[in-house]
Amino acid sequence: MNKRKKPRYKAEDSFLIEVAWEVCHQVGGIYTVIKTKAKEICNIWHDNYCLVGPYFKSHAEAEFEPLTDMNTPYGRVVKKLQRLGIDAHYGKWLIAGRPQAILLNPHIKEDVLESEKFRLWEKHRIESHHGDQLLNEVIGFGYLLQILAQEFGQGQKKTKQPVIWHVHEWMSATTLPDINKENPNLKTVFTTHATMLGRYISGNNDKFYEQIKNLNWLEEAKKYHIEPQARIERNAANAAQICTTVSEITAKECQYFLGRKPEIISPNGLSIERFSILHEVQNIHQQFKEEIHQFVIAHFFQHYTFDLDKTLYFFTSGRYEYHNKGFDLTLEALSKLNKKLIEENIDKNVVMFFITRKPCNHIRPQALESRGILEEVRQTCEKIEKQIGDKLFYETVANENQKLPEINKLVEDYWKLRLRRTLQSWKRESLPLLATHQLVDEENDEILNFLQKRKLNNKKEDKVKIVYHPDFISPMNPLFGMEYGQFVRGCHLGIFPSFYEPWGYTPLECLASGVPAITSDLSGFGDYVLKYLPEHQEAGIYVVNRKSESFSSITSQLANFLFSFVIKGRRDRINMRNRSEDASEKFDWNIFANHYRKAYNAAIHQE
Template identity: 30%
Template structure:
C-alpha cells in the first residue's frame, strides 16, 4: 500500500471550477464533498472560485455573501479590470469554505488580445473556437486576474516578524484548476505568477468524450489515436489545444482514474503525475435508524407512480432497479440498460421488475393525467385494474419525443405494451423535489431501490454507483468506469463482498454485457433476507472505503509536487 503523505504545508490554496456554487454535473459533487476535508486540513486557507452567473431574481442557492476578514476588504478595494467584479462569502455545503464568485463579462473585450498572447506563450489555438469556449475562457481569465489580485494583497500569507533579518520565507501557494474550462486561468497564473504552484485536473478529456459521443470505438484503438488529429476531425481543436496546453504547463497534472490516465497519456501526450480518485462524504445518507422509513417512503412513491401509469395493482414485492446520471445515451450506457430490461423478459427473475430511467433530458411539463391519477390513488388505492394512461412509460412530457434516444428505444422495444414481469418508466426531469410527480429528490428516492445499474461505456470515475452503495443499495457497473476499476483493485468482485458487481466491458462484447447484467439482476431478485442484509452491509462498507478522508492523500501529493516545482522556478520564467 502507498505510504500516506504528510499534509503539505500550504499557505493558500485556490481551486477554480465552473461548478463552484453552480450545480451542473459530477464535478460539483467532487468539489462540494471534498471541501469539508480541505477545511479540516487547511481551515480557511482554501478559496473556491466560481462563475457569478446569478442575478437578484435567481440567486445561487448554494452561496451566501458574507464578510470574510481580510478578503472582504480586498474585494472592496481591488482594482480589477472594468467589467470584472467579485462577491465574497461562503459555499453553503459541509465545511462552509470561502467562495469568491467572479463576474467575468469584462474579459470579452480583451479576448482576441489574450488569445494571441496564449498562442504565443503556450501554443493554444483558439482560432476555431465555438460554442461555450469563449465563455469558459473569459471566466478562467478573470479567475486568474482575481488570484493575482488576492495574492498581491497579501491575504492569507505569513507575515515576516518585525525586526526579523535574513532571507524572506517563500510563500507556499497552490492554484488548482478543474477541466478545460479553467485552462486559461492556469496558463495566466503560470505566466504572471511563476512562484505559484499549479495543479490541473482533467475529469474527462474533451477529445476522449467526443470520440465516444461520435460512436467511435475508444478502447480497442486507443493506442492508434492521435489527439491533435482527432480534434481536427471532430471539430474540437480549440478545446483540445487548451486542455493539452494546460496539462503540459501544470506543475502537477492529475486525473481521476487509471483508465483516464491512459487516455490522457495517449491523447494529451502527458502521463498524469497523480491519479486522484473521487471520494465523497455521506452527509446526504440518512442515519441507520432512519433508513428503513426513508426506503419505505421512496418505494411507496415509485410503486404508486408505476400503478398510476399502468392502471394496474403493483405487487408490493416488486424489484425496483434504477439507472440515472447525465443524459449521454451511449457514454452512460442508457442504450445497454434498456436492452438489459428487454433481456430480463427472457430470463426468469424471482420478482416482477420495475426499472426507472432517471435521466434529465428536455422535459416540457409534468403529466397532468398522471398527477391527477396519483392524487386519486393517495385517497383510495386501486381495487380493480384500470386502463393504462396513454404512453404509460414516461412521467413528464418531452419537448422532443421523436428525437429523444431513450424514448425512441423504449417504444421500439415495445415497453408501452404492459408486461408485469418487466416494466420500464422514463423520468426525464431533474429530481430536485419539485418535479410535479414524485416531488422527492433523487437522494430521497434512491434508498427505495433494490438495485442500481450503471453500465457506462465512458465514465472516468462514476459517482452514481458510489452514491448507490452509500445507501446500501447494491449496484452493477462496468470495468470502463473508474469506480469499477477501483472496486476490482480493492475487493472481491461479488455482491456479498462489496455490494458491487463489475462487468467487464470493451468495444466488442456489447451483447455479453447485456446478458451478464441481466443475470446479475436475476441473482439479486432471488436473494433471501439474510443474503440481502449481507449485501446491504457490504455495500455500505465499500462506500466507507471511498471517503475523502482516505482519498485526500492523493491530492496532498499533487499539492506538494506543485509547491516543490514552483519553489525551484526562477522569476525570469514570467518574462
C-alpha cells in the first residue's frame, strides 16, 4: 500500500509571520526594509501575512490603526493572548499595503522578567546586566513571542498549513531557539542585517577585513561588553532552519562571528515609484532645490553672499559613525576639493550637508534668529510689493513719456526705513555656523575638530562650505521644514564611501530620487553594484575602491571625482539624474522580494 504523499506547499500558500523590533517603531535601517517591502509581500501573501513588533504607545499612535474585527487567524490569537493577561494589540500598520500587525508590550511583570532572565542564562548562557533597559525590553518581547508562536501554532495544527516564522535581528530573537524546538510546525528564518560584532570591531580596527578570520567571537564580545547580544544573535542564526543576510560582505561576518554561513543572500530593495515623463525628475529637483536655497540664504547670506545658480548641494547622512560611515574620508576629500577649486579659480560653490543624529542641547539661537529675521525681510518685501503694485500700474499708464516709473519713488519712506533697519539687524561680520546645533560634547566632536584643524570653517573665499546638522530632517524641523526625501531630491550628489556598511540604503535612496551617489566596495550595495551593474558609473553610481587602496589614495581618488562632477555642465547633470532614476528600477522589491520567497520555500521544504 502506497503512503500518501505530503502536499507540497508553495511559500505563498503558508502563513507568514514577520517579526522585527522596528515594526511600527523606527530606530534604524531595518524600519525602511520592512516598511518598503510590506506592499510587495502583501501582494503575494495577502491576509496570510502579519507583522509582529513591540508596542510603544507614542509610536503606535502615529502608525498603527487598531482593528475591532478579531475574526481572523491573527485576530483570534491576539484575543487568546489578551485572555492570558498579555498587553497585545491587533490592527493595521499605516504604510503602503496596510499589512496586518500584532504589537506586544515588552514591559512584562518584574518577577516574570527575572524568571525569564534566569531561564535564558540556564539554557543558553545569555547573561543580562542589571539596569540595561533595552535588553530588558528585548527579553520581555522574546518571552511574549514564544507564547504567541505556541498559541498560533496550536491554532493552525488542524489546517496542516505551513507557518513561516521570520525573525529580523537579535532584538527579536532571544527565544528563537526555543520557538524552533517547541513548535515543529513553525518553519523558522533568521535574517541579520549587520552583526553586532562587525559593527563594533570595524569602528575600532582599520584592518577589520584582513583580520576577521582570526578573531575569536567570544573574546571580542567580552571586550566590547556585548556578550549577551552576540550570544542571542549566534544562537538564533544556528537554530533557524534558514539563515539569510543582506550582502555577501556580511555573509563573511556571519560565517566567522555567528558560526554559520547564510544559505541565501537577501539584498535590500525599495518600492520604486517612477515618473512617467523624464522632465518631471528635473522639475521636482528644481522645486526642492528652491527650498534648500531658502535654508542656505538664511544660513550664509547673513554673513556674505554667493551665486546660488552656480552652487551645488552635496550631502551625506545616516548613523553617526565617523569612521564606519566614511565621514573621515569624505572630509579629507572635501578639503582637497576646496583647495583645487580655489587654485583653478572655478566659479562654482559646493555646500556640503552632514545630516546625522548626535546628542545635542538645542538648535543654536543664531540659526533660529537668522531664519526669523529673514522671514521678516520677506514679509516686508511682500508688503512693499503689494503697496506699489497699484501705484506702478497708474504711473505707467499715466506717463506720457512711456518710460518705466522710478520704482524707488513709489515706496513710502516708512517701508524703506523698516526694510533698512531689518537688514541692518540681520547682517553679521562673523563667519557662518558650522554646526546648526549646540552639541553635548562639542570639544570632542570629530567632524568639528577636523574642520577647525583644516581651517575649513566657511570663510567667504572657501569654495566648499559646510553645514553640520546633527539631527534628522523632517517637516517639523524649524530650519528645513521639509521631508528627508524632498531634501534628497533637491540635492545634486550623495556621498557615502563607507568603511563598514552591510548594505547601505542611502545611495539607493538617492538613485530612486534621481540623485547620483557615491558608495564604496566595502558596502553591500557597492559590492552588489560592481558585480551586477557593469555600467554603474554612467548611471550615476560611483564606487570608491576601499578594499585595496590606501586611505591617502582613496581621498585623492574621491576628491578628483568630486572635482569632475562640479565642473560638469548642467545638461550633463540632468542626463545623469535621469539615468540614475532608470538604474533604481533594478532594485525594486518586485525583483528583490524573490530572495525572501526563495528562503521561505527552502524553510517549508526542509525536513
